[in-house]
Every structure is written in C-alpha cells, then in structure tokens.
Amino acid sequence: MRMWCPRCASLRQRETLSTPEPGLQSPGRCHRSLTQQFASACLRRECSCTLLLTMKKTDIAPFFATLREANPHPKTELEYTSDFELLTAVLLSAQATDVGVNKATRKLFPVANTPQAILDLGIEGLESYIKTIGLYRSKAKHLMETCRILVQRHDSKVPHTRQELEALPGVGRKTANVVLNVAFGQPTMAVDTHIFRVSNRTGLAPGKTPLEVEKQLLKRVPAEFAVDSHHWLILLGRYVCQARKPRCWECLVTPYCDFQPKSEAPKSSK
Numbered sequence: 001m002r003m004w005c006p007r008c009a010s011l012r013q014r015e016t017l018s019t020p021e022p023g024l025q026s027p028g029r030c031h032r033s034l035t036q037q038f039a040s041a042c043l044r045r046e047c048s049c050t051l052l053l054t055m056k057k058t059d060i061a062p063f064f065a066t067l068r069e070a071n072p073h074p075k076t077e078l079e080y081t082s083d084f085e086l087l088t089a090v091l092l093s094a095q096a097t098d099v100g101v102n103k104a105t106r107k108l109f110p111v112a113n114t115p116q117a118i119l120d121l122g123i124e125g126l127e128s129y130i131k132t133i134g135l136y137r138s139k140a141k142h143l144m145e146t147c148r149i150l151v152q153r154h155d156s157k158v159p160h161t162r163q164e165l166e167a168l169p170g171v172g173r174k175t176a177n178v179v180l181n182v183a184f185g186q187p188t189m190a191v192d193t194h195i196f197r198v199s200n201r202t203g204l205a206p207g208k209t210p211l212e213v214e215k216q217l218l219k220r221v222p223a224e225f226a227v228d229s230h231h232w233l234i235l236l237g238r239y240v241c242q243a244r245k246p247r248c249w250e251c252l253v254t255p256y257c258d259f260q261p262k263s264e265a266p267k268s269s270k
C-alpha cells in the first residue's frame with residue numbers, strides 16, 4: 001500500500017488539481033516547510049512520495065565554494081604513491097574503511113607494489129598481507145587476476161579508459177570512477193555510501209540508486225568544482241553529515257542544504 005505523509009499527500013492532491021501551493025518554488029521542494037514530525041518521517045523514507053527534494057540551482061555553486069574555501073585541495077584518504085597502488089587500494093576498499101586498507105597496504109606496498117611483484121607473492125602470500133580486510137579472499141583472487149591482465153595486456157600499467165578499467169576483475173563502476181578521477185583527473189563521480197546519503201539529504205542530487213545520483217551530480221555540479229567535488233562530499237559525509245545524526249550545528253553548508261529539521265548540538269557540547 002502506498003503511503004504519503006500528510007504534507008506530500010496534500011501536495012499531490014493540489015498538483016492533480018493544478019493548483020500550485022503558495023510559496024513552493026518547485027514540487028521537488030515540498031519538504032521545506034514540513035513540521036518536524038512529518039519531515040522526519042519523509043527523510044527516513046517512510047513516506048513513499050516520489051517528489052525528492054532538490055537543492056536550488058543557485059545554491060549549488062556557493063555550497064561547493066564553501067567546501068572549497070575550507071579545504072582547497074581535497075585528497076583521498078587512501079595512501080598510495082603510484083596509479084597501481086591507488087588501483088589496488090581502491091579495489092581492497094570495497095565495504096572496508098580507508099583506515100583498515102591503509103593499515104594493510106603499509107605492509108604490502110613496501111614488499112610488492114607492481115603487478116608482477118603481487119603475482120610473485122602468490123595468492124597465499126597476498127592473503128597474508130590483506131587478511132585484516134573484509135572479503136579478503138575474493139579480493140585477493142580478483143587482485144591476482146587483475147595483475148595478470150595488467151602484465152599481459154597493459155604493459156603493467158593502469159589503463160586510462162572506463163571500458164578497460166571495468167574489464168578488470170573486482171573493478172566496478174565506482175572503483176573505475178575513483179581511479180579515473182584521482183589518478184587521471186577526470187570529472188567522474190564515484191558514488192559511495194557517504195555521497196549517496198549527502199546528495200539525497202541535502203537535495204544536491206537526489207536519486208534512488210547510486211547511478212541515478214551519479215548522473216544527477218554530473219548534470220548539476222558546476223564544471224569548476226567537478227573534479228574535486230566527490231572528495232568534498234565524501235569528507236562532508238564522513239565527518240559532518242554522518243548517517244545516524246548529521247552534525248548540522250557545526251556544518252559549513254547549512255545555509256544551502258535542504259535537510260529539515262536541522263539537528264541541534266547535544267546539550268553537553270553547547
């Protein structure tokens with residue numbers, strides 16, 4: 001059974017009657033003035049309204065300009081010194097934290113940081129370095145196979161195209177996007193759990209799947225911010241706009257974010 005919160009239900013009724021609600025700039029902004037109770041229901045996705053809230057176009061540039069001012073040269077938190085190390089770290093980072101991956105690669109890379117050196121370790125040797133990372137057995141298998149292909153078809157180099165990257169075992173769209181962006185400076189959007197949440201919560205690029213969010217970001221983020229934007233969004237999601245409770249009281253982009261109601265500082269930290 002489809003259920004809408006009363007606010008969305010009333011908006012839809014008004015739309016059917018073609019009567020625009022006073023004060024609404026577009027149907028996508030229907031959550032702006034929700035009461036606290038209904039806003040929470042909507043933002044927890046208990047309401048099945050399909051009108052996702054969307055940040056005003058004019059707010060997008062100041063949103064990123066604010067993040068850029070605070071951190072002009074954002075970087076991935078994965079540690080690497082070459083394209084191959086980056087590819088390896090990203091491949092290992094699926095469903096794992098950057099901190100956990102760095103801990104493992106700090107021991108692995110001094111011993112083996114080329115496709116041939118990883119092949120020379122053998123599968124068991126490789127597993128012994130990465131066994132602290134989740135899903136390490138399948139990741140080791142994929143990495144060995146990827147190294148074999150890099151040696152045989154790419155002269156041990158990391159390829160520059162999405163098609164060639166996604167043809168490597170263990171490399172999906174997100175991994176390819178990270179490598180294309182970080183190693184080769186392409187304006188790709190690697191939508192991870194943080195970017196997915198922040199894009200929807202703020203209204204920057206609403207979408208029901210990572211691919212939908214990626215397409216929205218590619219369309220909506222101004223060119224001058226495109227290359228670095230995915231780093232800013234990851235860092236915002238990781239440290240401020242956290243899943244359980246966004247830290248709106250100390251967030252720099254509060255004026256541009258559509259999330260309502262903004263969360264307040266815990267009493268002890270006021």
Ligand code: SF4
Pocket residue numbers: 201202240241242246247248249251252253254257258259262263
């Ligand atoms: S204001 Fe709150 S919801 Fe919006 S981006 Fe900042 S922390 Fe997230």
